[in-house]
Amino acid sequence: MKSAFFEKAQRFGKSFMLPIAVLPAAGLLLGIGGAFSNEATIEAYPFLDQPWLQAIFITMSSAGDIVFANLAVIFAVGVAIGLARSDKGTAGLAAMLGYLVMNATINAILTITGNLAPEEEMAEVGQGMLLGIQSLETGVFGGVVVGLMTYWLHNRYNKIELPRFLGFFGGSRFIPIITAFSSIILGLLLYIVWPSIQSVIFSMGGLIEATGYIGTLIYGFILRLLGPFGLHHIFYIPFWTTSLGGTMEIGGSIIEGTQRIFFAQLSEGSVDQFFIGTARFMSGRHITMMFGLIGACLAMYHMAKPENKKKVFGFLFSAALTSFLTGITEPIEFSFLFLAPLLYVVHAFYDGLAFMLAHIFEITIGQTFSGGFIDFVLFGVLQGNDKTNWMMVPVIGVPWFFLYYFTFRFAIGKFNLKTPGREEKNEAEMMEGTERAKAILDGLGGKINVKDLDSCATRLRVSVYSTENISKEKLEHTGAKGVVTSGNGVQVIYGPEVTGIKNEVEEAMGEND
Incomplete structure (x- = not known):
């Protein structure tokens, strides 16, 4: 079960x-x-x-x-x-x-x-x-x-x-x-x-607004839980654009919403420190997206099976780079969300903590839509530490990297989670290209026994000189879901990937001719 x-x-x-x-x-x-x-x-x-x-x-x-x-x-x-x-x-x-x-x-x-x-x-x-x-x-x-x-x-x-x-x-x-x-x-x-x-x-939203630092943690936690399903916009937009995220008078006008207040202050220029709502509802993202999830990617790479590390490196590296530069995290999160949902809940909790720490240390870095390095430089570093307290991001972020790394590495090993590169493969899946083609030919009695080779939507259609040389067991080891013989005709059922398999077998038959 x-x-x-x-x-x-x-x-x-x-x-x-x-x-x-x-x-x-x-x-x-x-x-x-x-x-x-x-x-x-x-x-x-x-x-x-x-x-x-x-x-x-x-x-x-x-x-x-x-x-x-x-x-x-x-x-x-x-x-x-x-x-x-x-x-x-x-x-x-x-x-x-x-x-x-x-x-x-x-x-x-x-x-x-x-x-x-x-x-x-x-x-x-x-x-x-x-x-x-x-x-x-x-x-x-x-x-x-x-x-x-x-x-x-x-x-x-x-x-x-x-x-x-x-x-x-x-x-x-x-x-x-x-x-x-x-x-x-x-x-x-x-x-x-x-x-x-x-x-x-x-x-x-009302609960978060009324509960201080704990409310900020809850905000980050819920935001991360909703993120992969595309429902986070429903949640955070009211904080960014309405009075739920704060109200401030700037340049003689009443501005509502954290993001609107931040950019109004940015345009005004004369500000000692940006609005504290920015710390509550924005800045924590940088800690997770630029540091935490990069540690998660490294852990998943290290825990991949040796033979799969080269294959998963490209995906994990590009996903980590995307998160770091732009703050878009879905490529990483979907890679473990459904395989390790409990681990995703831990990730959401860590993200909530990151928001809370940004609130506590008054890190007020605004953003256009996400929390990557680009927004970090534009709206944090270049605005000056006095206004944004941006130097606290790497101070918190480096430990966050290791927190994610060791959490993910421990959980993956302890519970044998099938993160990228750790999937179980059967014998057929391990066969690739020429190796599989040669095994199919062996199951068909060798290429000398093959008279004609074709395929339909899901199966190889083969005419052979003798069905006595056919080995159903060998063919099933190549991933065949079934073998049907009728007269000198053989149908080897693979599924919709059969076209590629047919091409591999034809290439193998042509070798040394």
């Missing part, structure tokens, strides 16, 4: 690696482009206001932003493809369709009930534009739910047989159909339950 659970958990976690792989590059583009094309940054540093420079930064920002703006649908498709055991393309297409139908259903209900908010009020009521559809902001959570639902439907119905007059719609073709109808029901359910979830998130 326990083994089966961990096997499923590992498959679930691995299904996230496909969408995760695109995030570091997108994060660098968005982080660098967004930071240097931001109006507040340009106003503070006029030398950046060059048309050719801004053209580059705006393009970079747009290229990265489109990925993060559509993260939910990317995860819907990625989870469905990653979990499906066969016919993965159909699962991905069905998930995409399901996500569209779910949000279109929510949009229709909002319209019918008169609850569709005007554009300027969407953020206040938890609505947003998703692939051109105004819907509830369910974030990555909504995408993951669609992906899981699609996988379940695909696993259950991808071999369904319908009456003869409906036979064309049987099997794989049935999956997009049943997913679309199921997504209507899912959209209705989310319309009913999601506003209550949003309301709970909104209501936490």
Whole structure:
């Protein structure tokens, strides 16, 4: 029972690696482009206001932003493809369709009930534009739910047989159909339950404001828990943009919200130290993003299996660099969130502590949208230590690096967590390229026994001179899910990756000819 659970958990976690792989590059583009094309940054540093420079930064920002703006649908498709055991393309297409139908259903209900908010009020009521559809902001959570639902439907119905007059719609073709109808029901359910979830998130603000340093810890903890699911915007935006984050008179005007106050002070110029709300609701991010998670990446690299270290180095390094420079942490967090949820809770608690320490030591470094090195330099170092107390960030950050490193290293080893590079591989998965191709040929009785080789969607179709030389056991060791013989024809079932396998076998057959 326990083994089966961990096997499923590992498959679930691995299904996230496909969408995760695109995030570091997108994060660098968005982080660098967004930071240097931001109006507040340009106003503070006029030398950046060059048309050719801004053209580059705006393009970079747009290229990265489109990925993060559509993260939910990317995860819907990625989870469905990653979990499906066969016919993965159909699962991905069905998930995409399901996500569209779910949000279109929510949009229709909002319209019918008169609850569709005007554009300027969407953020206040938890609505947003998703692939051109105004819907509830369910974030990555909504995408993951669609992906899981699609996988379940695909696993259950991808071999369904319908009456003869409906036979064309049987099997794989049935999956997009049943997913679309199921997504209507899912959209209705989310319309009913999601506003209550949003309301709970909104209501936490009052508790945080009233509880001092402990409230700051709670703020950071909740913010980190909500982050990977894309729900953190609902939580922190009121602190950054409304009176919940503080009120101050600047230049004869009343300014509300931590971020607005910080940039108003930045424009004013004559300030001894920036608003303390900046320490409560912003500055703690730098400690975690520039130091803590870098230690986590190093720990995961050191705990990877020796034969996998080279393979995971590129991903972990780019994810760490993205976090350090831009403050975008999803590539790192998704790599262990579902494989080690308890470890993620510890990470969220550490992040809360980082916010609390920033509050205690009055570190008042503002930010455009995240807490990486770029914002640290622009709105911390270059503003002077007297105004921001930025020197405390590395003072706290270095111990934070080691805190994360040793925590992650201990937990991974103690509980054998399947973080990147520690996945169990069966014999077939360990075979690659030529080695697997030669093993397949050996199972087919050698290339001298192969008359003709082709493939369909999921299986090798082989004509042989003699089926007596076929070894099903050897073929199954190469990852085959089944072997079917009929006359001199052999079908070796692998799944949708069979095209690549066929090419490998053809190359092996051509050697020394």
